[in-house]
Amino acid sequence: MSFQRNRSQQRRHIKPIKRNELQCILSAQRSKDGKSSVKFEQEQIEWDKKWNSDKVTYCLTKDSKDIENDAGEWKAVWLAMNTWSLEIPLTLQLVKKDKNPDITIEFADSYEEPIFKDNTDMLAFAHFPGTPEQGTIKLNEDKLWSLDGKFLGFNKTYNMVHTLVHEIGHALGLTHAAPKFSLGSVMSTNYNGTLQLSNNDIDRIVAKYDEKPGRNSKNYKDTKKELLDQIKNLKILK
């Protein structure tokens, strides 16, 4: 008889997660009118660690079965990454799965991810830099995902891009926005559907990673507008 555990058994015996190693229990709540809203966990103090390199690689290691538009899904990841990298000198580079990416984005259901099994309301989570599982972002595949957050038939869907922008913020080292800065913030504990960073989001990521040169240039503003347009047009991307 072997005492070697298989992988799934090992997963079930992982040590309980320390609360400060990951953030975001985006609770999925459905209001009476059928519209879902997203409620984030309470904010914490600023996380003091970050990625200490010029380049951080990433990959969508497992996509969602809900989204048929694979190109759109990859683009969603790319746009969410670029939303942050536009502000800071850190290069965020897409690599293949077998290149050992620093940040991995994975859709997993409650059978594959015990955290979702224990927290069925959780939409997604991310581990902070400087922790053993840094760069791990998981989205709950038991929820219904889309590229625009609109209804699919009678079902409200969750916007993959918005969730990713928020989770990537955590993966880069940001905690939730303080209440007085939460209006319009993608790191807000209150979902407001915004797809661009607030001034406070930008101030915080710049304080951590420094400012990207040319942030006041016309090129920066044009690129930012283009990024937002592309996010809005994701659904119809072919």
Ligand SMILES: [Zn+2]
């Ligand atoms: Zn969060």
